[in-house]
Amino acid sequence: MKVDEDKTAESDVREFFASAEDVGERIDKWLVGKLPNFSRSRIQALVREGAVWSGGRILSNPGERIKADEAYRIIVPDAVPEPPRAQPIALNIVYEDAHLIVVDKPAGLVVHPGAGHSSGTLVNALIAHCGESLSAVGGPERQGIVHRLDKDTSGLLVVAKDDATHQGLAEQFVSHGLDGRLRRSYIALSWGEPDRNRGQIEANLGRSPQNRTKMAVVAPEEGRHAVTHYEVLRTFDAPSAPKLVSLMRLVLETGRTHQIRVHLAHIRHPVLGDPVYGSGFKASARRLGPAARTALERLGRQALHAAELAFEHPVTGEQLSFESPLPDDMVRLVECLEAGN
Incomplete structure (x- = not known):
C-alpha cells in the first residue's frame, strides 16, 4: 500500500516514549503493544509508508530496534x-x-x-x-x-x-511503462513557463519534515525515487504578464503520492488552483484577467487531469488505449486564458 492524499486529512499523530526496558525491541512489535487495535502487518505497512518517525528521521524498516529515551511518532489512520x-x-x-x-x-x-x-x-x-x-x-x-x-x-x-x-494490472503500474505496456499522461495548467519546453524532473519524494500531512522533495538518500517528464504545449499571456500560465503534458515514470503537484511546485511552476503546493502564488492569480481569475476561482481545485491511459489487458493481451477530454471547468479556464481576459 501507498501513503496517499487521503492522509492529508488525518491529524491523529500518536507519540510514544521508549524506556530502558524497551531497548532492542523491534519497532513493529513495540508499536503493536502500543496500538493493540492494529495488526503487526498493518504496523509494518505504516512503517514502510513513512508514517513513523523519531528525532526528525523517518523510519522505513519495521525491524529497526528501539532506542532508549527516544520519542516515536506515528500517523494513525482512521479505521x-x-x-x-x-x-x-x-x-x-x-x-x-x-x-x-x-x-x-x-x-x-x-x-x-x-x-x-x-x-x-x-x-x-x-x-x-x-x-x-x-x-x-x-x-x-x-x-x-x-x-x-x-x-x-x-x-x-x-x-x-x-x-x-488486479495483479496483472498492478504489475504494469509498478513498472510505469518501462516495459512498454502502460502509458499514462496528464494535462495541467501551471504558473509561469519552464526554462525548457521539454524536460524531466527527477527528485525523491517523502513526507515533509515540517508538515507530516504533506509530501515534499527530500534528500537523494531519503524518500522514494520519482521522475516526471513534461512538455509545454503552449503558454498564455495575461494583460500585464507575458507567459503567465503554461499548458503542460506530463508523463509519469514513477507513481508517488502527489508526484506531479510536488514536482511542479519544486521547479517553481505549481499547478493552478493547487491549495496545498501552490498557495504561494496568489499574487500570480491576481495578475490574470478578470474572466480568467473568475474561472480559476470557480475551478476550486488543482487544474490537473488524467487525460490518457493505455495498458495491456491482463487476460486477453489486447492493448487498450483511452483518452479523456478536458472537463468543462478546465475548458472554461483555458478559453479565458486564450482570450486574455
Whole structure:
C-alpha cells in the first residue's frame, strides 16, 4: 500500500516514549503493544509508508530496534468501521468487460473510503454497479482499486473485477511503462513557463519534515525515487504578464503520492488552483484577467487531469488505449486564458 492524499486529512499523530526496558525491541512489535487495535502487518505497512518517525528521521524498516529515551511518532489512520456499502452514484464508464472497468472520474470524487470519507466514494459507486464482482486484493475498503487519483484530480482510472486482473494490472503500474505496456499522461495548467519546453524532473519524494500531512522533495538518500517528464504545449499571456500560465503534458515514470503537484511546485511552476503546493502564488492569480481569475476561482481545485491511459489487458493481451477530454471547468479556464481576459 501507498501513503496517499487521503492522509492529508488525518491529524491523529500518536507519540510514544521508549524506556530502558524497551531497548532492542523491534519497532513493529513495540508499536503493536502500543496500538493493540492494529495488526503487526498493518504496523509494518505504516512503517514502510513513512508514517513513523523519531528525532526528525523517518523510519522505513519495521525491524529497526528501539532506542532508549527516544520519542516515536506515528500517523494513525482512521479505521473504516464497516465495509463500504453500495451507493447509486453515477459513473462515466469509458470501457467495461468481464474483467475490468475504465472510469472517467470527475473532480471531487474520492476514490475509496478513508479518513473523513466513509461514503460517497468511487468504491461505493462501483459496488452498486458491479455487485460482488470486484477484486479484493486491496481489502474491503479498496475493492477493485489498482491505482488512484487525488480527490480533486479528474480523469481516467482502471478498476479490476477479479484478483488475477488486479495483479496483472498492478504489475504494469509498478513498472510505469518501462516495459512498454502502460502509458499514462496528464494535462495541467501551471504558473509561469519552464526554462525548457521539454524536460524531466527527477527528485525523491517523502513526507515533509515540517508538515507530516504533506509530501515534499527530500534528500537523494531519503524518500522514494520519482521522475516526471513534461512538455509545454503552449503558454498564455495575461494583460500585464507575458507567459503567465503554461499548458503542460506530463508523463509519469514513477507513481508517488502527489508526484506531479510536488514536482511542479519544486521547479517553481505549481499547478493552478493547487491549495496545498501552490498557495504561494496568489499574487500570480491576481495578475490574470478578470474572466480568467473568475474561472480559476470557480475551478476550486488543482487544474490537473488524467487525460490518457493505455495498458495491456491482463487476460486477453489486447492493448487498450483511452483518452479523456478536458472537463468543462478546465475548458472554461483555458478559453479565458486564450482570450486574455
